[in-house]
Amino acid sequence: DADVTQTPRNRITKTGKRIMLECSQTKGHDRMYWYRQDPGLGLRLIYYSFDVKDINKGEISDGYSVSRQAQAKFSLSLESAIPNQTALYFCATSEAMNTGELFFGEGSRLTVL
Amino acid sequence: AQRVTQPEKLLSVFKGAPVELKCNYSYSGSPELFWYVQYSRQRLQLLLRHISRESIKGFTADLNKGETSFHLKKPFAQEEDSAMYYCALFSRGAQKLVFGQGTRLTINP
Numbered sequence: 001d002a003d004v005t006q007t008p009r010n011r012i013t014k015t016g017k018r019i020m021l022e023c024s025q026t027k028g029h030d031r032m033y034w035y036r037q038d039p040g041l042g043l044r045l046i047y048y049s050f051d052v053k054d055i056n057k058g059e060i061s062d063g064y065s066v067s068r069q070a071q072a073k074f075s076l077s078l079e080s081a082i083p084n085q086t087a088l089y090f091c092a093t094s095e096a097m098n099t100g101e102l103f104f105g106e107g108s109r110l111t112v113l
Numbered sequence: 114a115q116r117v118t119q120p121e122k123l124l125s126v127f128k129g130a131p132v133e134l135k136c137n138y139s140y141s142g143s144p145e146l147f148w149y150v151q152y153s154r155q156r157l158q159l160l161l162r163h164i165s166r167e168s169i170k171g172f173t174a175d176l177n178k179g180e181t182s183f184h185l186k187k188p189f190a191q192e193e194d195s196a197m198y199y200c201a202l203f204s205r206g207a208q209k210l211v212f213g214q215g216t217r218l219t220i221n222p
Contacts, residue, residue, distance in 0.1 A: 041214060043157075043212040102159070
């Protein structure tokens with residue numbers, strides 16, 4: 001009954017490769033988010049989308065791009081991966097009238113060699 | 114600018130002892146604060162929010178606007194409380210949630 005699903009769950013890649021992380025949700029939420037988790041730095045917002053036509057940069061968007069293919073799908077791309085993009089990436093969703101409650105996926109662990 | 118600070122990366126206490134996870138914030142408007150928790154092999158999930166004034170799993174958190182703090186407390190820690198805890202601030206104007214650095218709580222038997 002996973003409401004927010006991320007694929008792949010784990011990925012190892014090399015510097016310079018293009019990587020896409022995918023997120024899909026069955027909660028019917030309009031808003032979707034991509035966060036990055038690093039030890040000691042917490043969760044930092046990369047990109048967020050309030051609906052299919054509304055995409056916004058977060059605090060650390062450089063080196064990343066996103067695509068909101070449908071209400072239920074929000075993909076994060078690293079056009080040319082670099083080692084300092086090694087991290088745990090989380091997708092999250094929220095209702096249109098955001099009250100601050102986010103619903104998270106299980107995370108995608110990316111390692112860039 | 115809004116900011117959330119959790120000064121302790123790691124916190125270790127014995128079972129049955131009181132627990133306090135510290136959180137301080139910086140925000141020019143009226144803050145809405147939350148605690149999220151991530152148990153081992155589980156998703157990050159909402160633990161409690163200050164506007165609810167509720168106790169979840171024995172945890173409480175009081176918003177102190179004078180000290181700009183929202184510390185999470187539990188009088189008697191249990192082993193199942195071991196987890197990663199994040200304090201978060203919701204900016205209603207920007208409609209974004211900003212997280213602190215997180216505190217890993219370990220409860221020793």
